Amino acid sequence: MPTDPPEPDSNAPIFVVLNVGSGSDDANATRATIERVLSEAGRKHELTVVDEPARLHDIARNVVGRARARGGIVVAAGGDGTINAVAQAVLGSGCAFGVLPQGTFNYFSRTHGLPATTEEGTRLLLTAEAQPVQVGLVNDRVFLVNASLGLYPKLLEDREAYKQQYGRSRLVALWSGVMTLLRGHRRLRLHLEQDGDLQACELRTSTLFIGNNRLQLEQIGIREAPLLEQGRLAAIALRPVGRLEMLWLLLRGAFGQLGDADKVSSFPFARITVQPALRGRAGRRIKVATDGEIAWLATPLVFRVAPQPLWLLKPEPQ
Template sequence: MAALFVVFNRASGRGDTDGFAPAVQAACAAAGRDCHLLPVQRPGQLAEVAREAVRQARAAGGIVVAAGGDGTLNGVAQAVLGSGCRFGVLPRGTFNYFARTHGIPQDLDGALRVLLTEAARPVRVGRLNGRVFLVNASLGLYPQLLEDREAWKQQFGRSRLVALVAGIRTVLQGHRSLRLTVERAGQQRQLRTLTLFVGNNALQMEQVGLPQAPAIDAGRLAGVALQPVGRWTLLALLARGAFGQLGEADQVQHFAFDRLTVKGRSFGARRIKVATDGEVFWLPLPLQFDVAPEPLALIRPAGLAPERQEARA
């Protein structure tokens, strides 16, 4: 019967047009649970509100809940990790990969039912230079794709179709490759790639057809590197991913790891553009990807998510 401290992002694309706040309060009241809504009123305020939610939850023995897309969940998880608080999710994004891979329904009623009835279970998360990522982190082409996608969403609305069209447009523009030095398990190698993608979401791996989902289930991270190719080949690879066949492409390298260090080899920049869970920013080199030593205590159903069961069938 722990109290819920819900970080609700009013600054997100969906706002509160669907009556989210009253619905959450009504469900909690019906279950006899205290509910405290902590709205994020403007961009840039998320980290501050998340820290306040953690402070209040720790004092009350409560649960911190993130309501929003994967970017909002990331920001709240950053504050929750290591705090000793349990973590709940009410997904409100476009793709909601984190919720889906852990069996949390995308509809509000279903997500509330899980939040109010299920127990906390440990979930491993990734880190990039100490910053949490729940779904993926990347550099190269993928952060640019995310930036372009966000611009299209601002103009045409948030939908998976808009995201797909924006991705095709970005791919057709052409991009320079990165020359990197990567180190894992004590060994260094040179890597030339259009994008380096690090996944922490088994469902996402399964959907695009990459064989690293079992490694993620075992608490590791999945690295994916795309060899330099022309824009039409790149577009064909995008189609392969859409049909769950990316792992069959010769131009795609994939591997599992616990810790990966990335240094720039052919450019003199001291920092590089990266993305974590859909949010794009700059980080200093070298980059350090690893698995956080402490898991999140996520409120989720037991067992394999139904969507993942269907993907394996």
């Protein structure tokens, strides 16, 4: 697999995948801004609008194929889920990758210092150089921010339902999380095998959360956050607790103190294998969330750092 950074010339065409279902901005205004900035710069470009989320992955693969044939740059315009889908297609293609954030939290773009506005972000694409970004994998499915199983995917599903009813905002996301925790949750028994160690350990938890985003981990107070820059991911497990204790952990996370809680354990790793601790479960499917998107994946689950990076167009480090 290619490990050298792509070196598109200053006239490389830009292929934008715009998900009109992401974020709260007006999709027509976003599209007009992207096309205006690129046209004023005299840059060849192709903008593909996704109005059917179910087709996002197929469209992303098609766009990456066209960009690769022409030595182009692939850009994802949307929230973390859209960025994830396009990154899945870009990884290993040899194409440089750009991001125009349109989501609610935008952890990926904020971590890498990408502009929050569409106009500034589009202008950055014209001058930025590709820099390596670590990618997480679960059964070869990409995650740039986090992956999880157990309670957290349920939180995401409920959050999406609340957003459709009350709108997209961080306050709505927080409120939906509180309501989900108050309804109770199922506990998991998992066998974990870490970094090739054949002696598995058993873990009882309500949720297993795998972090690949330093900003998110720092915000909730996980001490392993700096290790993401050393080729590691961070695993976080919540020991079984009652509803009130779970709400207390939620508050600790909001104040950046989750990592110090007695009911929370965390550790860094490069690779772990996770298997539900029930006989006959191998090969069965389990619900997993990757960057806010829910999927059913076959067990065992293998979480690891991808052998090649994503080459992201972003500002030079300060």
